Amino acid sequence: MGLLTLKEDRPTPPCVYNYRVYCCATVAAFCAVMIGYDSAFIGGTLALNSFKKEFDWSQYSTSEANLINENIVSLYQAGAFFGSFFAYAVGHYLGRRRGLQIFSGVFILGAGLMLGANGDRGLGLIYGGRVLAGIGVGGASNLTPIYISELAPPAIRGRLVGLYEMGWQLGGVVGFWINYGVSTTMPENHSQWIIPFAVQLIPAGLMFIGLFFIKESPRWLMTRGKRDLALKNLCWIRKLDTDDMYMLEEVAAIDAGLEYQQSTVGLGFWQPFKSLWNDRKVMYRFFLGCSLFFWQNASGINAINYYSPTVFRSIGLTGTNTSLLTTGIFGVIKAVVTLIWLFFLIDNLGRRNLLMIGALGGSICLFYVGGYIAVAKPEENPSSTISSGGISAMAFFYLWTIFYTPSWNGTPWVINSEMFPQNVRTLGQAFAAASNWFFNFLVARFTQQMFTGMGYGVYFFFASLMLCSIVFVWFLIPETKGIPLESMDRLFSKDLPQRRAHKIVMAELAEDEESFRRNVEGSGLGLEKDEFGEKKAHVEVV
Template structure:
């Protein structure tokens, strides 16, 4: 009850006022935390790899310390972007696997695959074996990419509607927490570790969230909406009443079951049992579904073109270009950057996600991000740092704007994109739609990871033109959301069809779904063996 009382003070939406307090129990928060270690996989890699590659000892171990600046940049980009290749490949096959085997077991296997990839990376660093590093990055990418699709999907399908945004934003919180921890591990390793362990330890510790993911998901239930989609209604009811902390005959639990049955039955009446090809046709030929798919793609393109992974992957190099001298100060600044990210994201999911909503969070932060990036670009254009001289006052303003930029990003485009793309699709297309978003995200993540250091060498002195480009995208993103993205806070997942105009699904069905839900209510819930 204490949890519910706290939530009702900070979450301002109609669903929070209407729904029973019992549904906000510890189980749903434990479930979200366990699954969101899938986000930490990505965050830990972001924080680890950039700092490791910035270390001179790493460059010497892999044999490119004496290469030209352009060749070093090219090598770093190759190593970083190999992970995105694995992520992209994972998003092509994960929709089928998760619809076939469920969200829970796919997340368990995801942690195992990532651990194998991390072992390869640590072994490559120990022996200076660059091909093994590429293999390890690609294998780890398979796990990271699968988790990027599975985690928001699983959480959104299990969360109560009033706090679905906040719980799905846990994914982003775990990303930035993993990034922050990896940043400080890199910094601590540089200060206190010598020899090959200097870079092998930060790489090996990427396995920590992978292990926690697999262990945590072993104790979590399957998604009730996935069970309903498989027509496992007894299992659906059992999981739902446990997650909600309600008796099986409670009106709220029965209403949620009825909504699931109604939506699933209406979808089947419209398109029947579908293969992957027919699901793709359904996604792109039905106007309401096509609109949601296009919005998903555009949101994830915008998220990446805001510049988030340019800074995340190459923060030490970027801080050096803004005037900081040496690896140690730049890694320290990167660690502070990580702390700011975590604090901002925690504030967002606690006070904003389900109160201000998704739409206005995306609008104002888009414009704020654009302004912050333009300040950094202007610094590089009119008053750039000079080698061997202290950072000018304008330089400190620019560095501050990098920190402000990440605050704005964590209040909008970081968590909100994942929230929106996981909650707007219809049930039968949810896995495919989230996979489409993840696929788009990893494609543009790859483009950014593969080109940032090149842009810093070619787009003006110290790459100031890159910041103008990211800033322009920020302004365009805010405008795009204002005109095209509706508000979804407080709506049940089953209400999204009405929001996007797919009302035919509801109008042309008879009373069979209600009868089915009634039959479910009359049957006792039996424990699974």
């Protein structure tokens, strides 16, 4: 078993892992580029002197300026919270692909509105534009992981959903370095701060255009009774004919899952709400999904993303350009580590192990950073150069980034995209995404006040919560890698310690696959081998 060896739920033709499935996932994942860019650029742009001069920042006291900063940042998260729920209705009636187009269009409208702000008009257009942009990314953050998980082969589902996280980090890198670039190469004028706002339109426009060239989710089409189009799309994505054994098995699993849901809960708009209310097992999964994003934000990542200049000043770095440069390096490290997570870790090491290892290593690093600030008090002893202790604190901060990024940064999105049944998947992802934006909002709204009131205690606070998250994962989160979407009910219904459920379900799936093949081969359907040596059954999928 090498680092790139895939753990398959059943024998899979190599053509299934083709460029088409990667292209569809990449286009959908562009919404994360929009999110990552915003989280990276907004704090640095608000710290630019050109922005402060245009909107006469000198008229405000420190507490008033902090409040305005927090309002500008957090209105985006507030809009995203509601956008996550709007996406449930859009995704249910209009589909994943069209829903993504609608929300990318809303984002473009909001981003364009922000460009009309200036000193004469005030901050109103920025406030309104950020609410609209938030609604757009909130809806897209709901639909993108669902869309990708529904078209992904199980063995690379983590990798494909992980493209969402990769897009987030790429957007972050651009956002960090855009701020550094305009601050060092442009005069302090209107153009210097408006350019970072304008760059938001690029990933949103690319996503909107790209969505015209990819296919709708076959599983969603099945739920809407569009079977012929669903099979056509699935064959295109898999590069297989309908009579291929792999296709027979996948379609049979989808049919069985839909039939079970139809007979127990139903596939209508309100049925998922009834299922949530009446089925404790479904409610439990909703609880797990929302809790994962609480623990993600409890790591402190969004406090660092949105207010990185404040974080680096607390360690002892001085000067806007120095803080922006250090923040840019932080973004590059996250992007590089995300690539390693994407291709080597998420579908091999697994979700549970990543979360626990990342939490343990990350908490140790934050305890060190907080301890350094408590002892050295760098903000009370300013210096033009950073001390050796400050350098060590920076090293541990970057080490924290290496632990956090391949664990809590993207893994909660992967788990939430795959663990819900088909009939509640959009609603489940809506609750999960909304919880992410809710906790994100709280962090964005109160981080400045936390640093003012708690000082180094902020680092101890987040480090302690990361340790608590290990207990949560160990007892409550099962491993989901390699489990087909239609078999997630088995995984979460096992009355076993969660650390053992994955192994048992994978063994059951292997037995089921062998039984299915024996039944097909013994039914007189005349299995033959095609030119690639794959067995094919001459039977129409029903």
